[in-house]
Amino acid sequence: MATAVSANRLELLQIADAVAREKSIDKEIVIGAMEEAIQKAARSRYGAENDIRAQIDRTNGDTRLFRMMEVVEEVEDPFTQVTLPEALKDKSDAEIGDFLADPLPPVDFGRIAAQTAKQVIVQKVRDAERERQYEEYKDRIGEIVTGVVKRVEYGNVIVDLGRAEGIMRRDQVLPREHVRNGDRIRAYIQDVRREPRGPQIFLSRTHTDFMAKLFAQEVPEIYDSIIEIKSVARDPGSRAKIAVLSHESNIDPVGACVGMRGSRVQAVVNELQGEKIDIIQWSPDPATFIVNALAPAEVAKVVLDEDTKRIEVVVPDEQLSLAIGRRGQNVRLASQLAGWTIDILTEAEESERRQQEFVNQSAMFVAALDVDETLAQLLVAEGFTELEEVAYVELGELAGIEGFDEDLAAELQQRAVEALESKDKEADAKRTELGVADEVAAIEGLTPAMLVVLGEKDVKSLEDFAGLAGDELSSPADGILKSFDLTEEDANTMIMAARRSAGWLEEEEPAAAAEAEGTETEDKAEEE
Numbered sequence: 001m002a003t004a005v006s007a008n009r010l011e012l013l014q015i016a017d018a019v020a021r022e023k024s025i026d027k028e029i030v031i032g033a034m035e036e037a038i039q040k041a042a043r044s045r046y047g048a049e050n051d052i053r054a055q056i057d058r059t060n061g062d063t064r065l066f067r068m069m070e071v072v073e074e075v076e077d078p079f080t081q082v083t084l085p086e087a088l089k090d091k092s093d094a095e096i097g098d099f100l101a102d103p104l105p106p107v108d109f110g111r112i113a114a115q116t117a118k119q120v121i122v123q124k125v126r127d128a129e130r131e132r133q134y135e136e137y138k139d140r141i142g143e144i145v146t147g148v149v150k151r152v153e154y155g156n157v158i159v160d161l162g163r164a165e166g167i168m169r170r171d172q173v174l175p176r177e178h179v180r181n182g183d184r185i186r187a188y189i190q191d192v193r194r195e196p197r198g199p200q201i202f203l204s205r206t207h208t209d210f211m212a213k214l215f216a217q218e219v220p221e222i223y224d225s226i227i228e229i230k231s232v233a234r235d236p237g238s239r240a241k242i243a244v245l246s247h248e249s250n251i252d253p254v255g256a257c258v259g260m261r262g263s264r265v266q267a268v269v270n271e272l273q274g275e276k277i278d279i280i281q282w283s284p285d286p287a288t289f290i291v292n293a294l295a296p297a298e299v300a301k302v303v304l305d306e307d308t309k310r311i312e313v314v315v316p317d318e319q320l321s322l323a324i325g326r327r328g329q330n331v332r333l334a335s336q337l338a339g340w341t342i343d344i345l346t347e348a349e350e351s352e353r354r355q356q357e358f359v360n361q362s363a364m365f366v367a368a369l370d371v372d373e374t375l376a377q378l379l380v381a382e383g384f385t386e387l388e389e390v391a392y393v394e395l396g397e398l399a400g401i402e403g404f405d406e407d408l409a410a411e412l413q414q415r416a417v418e419a420l421e422s423k424d425k426e427a428d429a430k431r432t433e434l435g436v437a438d439e440v441a442a443i444e445g446l447t448p449a450m451l452v453v454l455g456e457k458d459v460k461s462l463e464d465f466a467g468l469a470g471d472e473l474s475s476p477a478d479g480i481l482k483s484f485d486l487t488e489e490d491a492n493t494m495i496m497a498a499r500r501s502a503g504w505l506e507e508e509e510p511a512a513a514a515e516a517e518g519t520e521t522e523d524k525a526e527e528e
Contacts (some may be wrong), residue, residue, distance in 0.1 A: 025502045026128070031056055033124030038063060040120055048106065095294060115459060126198075131345045133164040134199035137192045145203070145458040157203075159185060163314040164201055172204035174273050175237040188213060206236035206271075214271055215242065218264045219257055227253045230282040233336035237275055241323075241333045243282040254279050272319055278333075283431045286311065286340060293334035297323035300347055308476045310341045361385055367421040369412060378404075379412075386517065387423075391416035392474045435460045439501060445494045450481055 014029040038054035043064055046052060051068040069082045073096060091201055147159035147166060154358045155170030157179050168187055173179065187203035187305055188210035204210060212229045221227040227246050234240040234453055248252040257279045258265050265277055283289040291299045301314040315323045323344050324331050335342045345353070356381055365376035368387055382401050390398070391413055398409035427448030431441065434455030439462040456479050459465055473481045473491040481491070 004261075015062065016128075019069040029060065029128045030121075030125060031120045033128075033345045034146040036124065037120035042104070052104070058341055068099050068105055071098045107419075130198040133201075134192065134194055136381065137164060137189065137201050141189050141192055142213075143189050144186055144210070144217070145189060146186050148186060149185055150178055151181060152179060157185075159187065159203060161201070164199070166201040168203040168205065172202075172206050174205050175292065177205070177237065177273050179482070183330070196238065204235070204420060208232040208234050211240060211242065211268065211272065211277075214268045218259070218267050218509055221246075221251060221253075226251060227256055231339070233333040235329055235333060237273055237277070239329055239333065240272075241278045241280055241337045243280045243337055245291070253356045254281055261434050280337070285487075286338065288338060290334060290338050290342060294336050294342075299323075301350075308341070309339065310343065312343045312345060314345050314347055314350045317348055320344065320346050365390075369415045371412070371415075375442045378402075379486055387416050387420055391420055427452050437461050440465050440498070443492060443494050443497050445503070447484075450484055451482060453483075462498055462502045466495060466504060470493055470495060 008146065012238045016027055016034060019030045034321050035054045035056055037177060038056075039052055041049060042054060046067070051467045053066045053068055055064050055066070056062070057064075057098070060227065070215055072081045072083065075083055076082045083302070139500060145166070146284045147161040150158045150160045152158070155173070157168040157173060159166045159168060166187065167187055167191070170215075170307040172190070179185065187205050189201060190204040191200075191202040193200050193202070209232070211234060215229060215278060216222045217486075218225065222229060226248055226474045227244055230243045230245050232240065244253040244255070244257055246256075256264075264280065269275060269277060278295065279291075280295065281291045283292065287302045287304055288466065290313065291302065294315075295499055299313055299315055303314075304313040304353075304527070313323070322330070331342050331344055353368050358377070361380045361384075362373060362376040364387075365371060365379055365384075366373055369390070379390065384393075393413075395406065395409050395413065399406045401409075424447070428441075428451075431448060431451040434452065436451050437460060440446065440460070441448075443465070446454075454460070459468070459480065468480075468486045470492040471479065473479050473495070474486045476482055479486070479491075495507070
């Protein structure tokens, strides 16, 4: 009989060892779960009010039960506490705060207690397995993994990764890609999250970095950092553009990525179900890069606006559809690749627009300077577009225009100054009518035209203006004064002046105070 008991005890350790290996978790966790299960079952037998502990011997599997009793001065709970005199009977050196382990006889668990113990062990093992999966995969975000499709649920693909399961949501599966149970599949680990039902490993085949990682696997120069992938833009399953740069002058980055007879790029194309890939040479010059990105379309001219990151691209009339691409795909991908907004015009449209601008600017000079159309057109042809340019340019530059002399140039400048003064008077009257305070008008840098716009936006008092942030005034996208080419630094300077006038800041208070108020660029003023 003793032999049978010994075998059962050793069997307990063998089971713990087998479960630990199967679930790839620490054996100690499994034995700890068994101890907790035995404790729970023993409490149901001896009473839940007792503090019962179980201990499994790691060498022979022997299980022992104890009832823990705390040594206290005054007993409040007789099931878990004992007085010092009582404790000294069992342990001669007992002190207040010690715990005594009172051995209990082993119990023969009933069916319900055994079932409870099993549930505790299963839950603990499952929790340990989930924690192991999370710890294993949380640092692998951004890697490519290979797995086997386990099942497809409502378009979501569950992938067996060997030691864990991953989920690829339907929007992360390539369009028109048919995935079946048992298929081997490669995917990009997009995210790993702890969730109530266990760690979730989110996979993707549409992520831009998936393509970049595939190229790194196929092109040794990318893996060795000789060639760098600067940016990727994808229309998953249809078309993609990838910009590459070589850090060694004797290696062609585009040729290295294409490979001998297209072998390298073809391997990536096959993995992505035939997705067409344009490999583009990256350039630090935005104009050159965007012209490359719009390939295969040819570009005749580009006009950049660095502040708003917009670029106007002029293409020959017959190249328009090629530049835009099917459903705007080519220009959209080029825009994503470069990070610029791209406006496509044909040469005919650009010519028509320039003619219209020429007519409008000529008409403005005719009206403002009271000159004939020919003279106005001469000014526009020489590059003058604003009254301020005529009013404040060097006199010699105006007089140097063919057909002009110094007297005519001086007369034009005088008329331009008078026209600007008239506009300012009209704007000042409008500002007063809108109710913009004189204190706001007194802020250096604000023109009458700016004051009118502020009044129309309901910024009328000194406090209204002082409460703004720099980008609220100057942002090219939605700033109140976006049409006046105002820098954020100038906007912050004016706002600071308003705050000092309103008494919000002391005159000598450093610009760091403005940062606390929300104008983060004011520290530059302090340094200057």
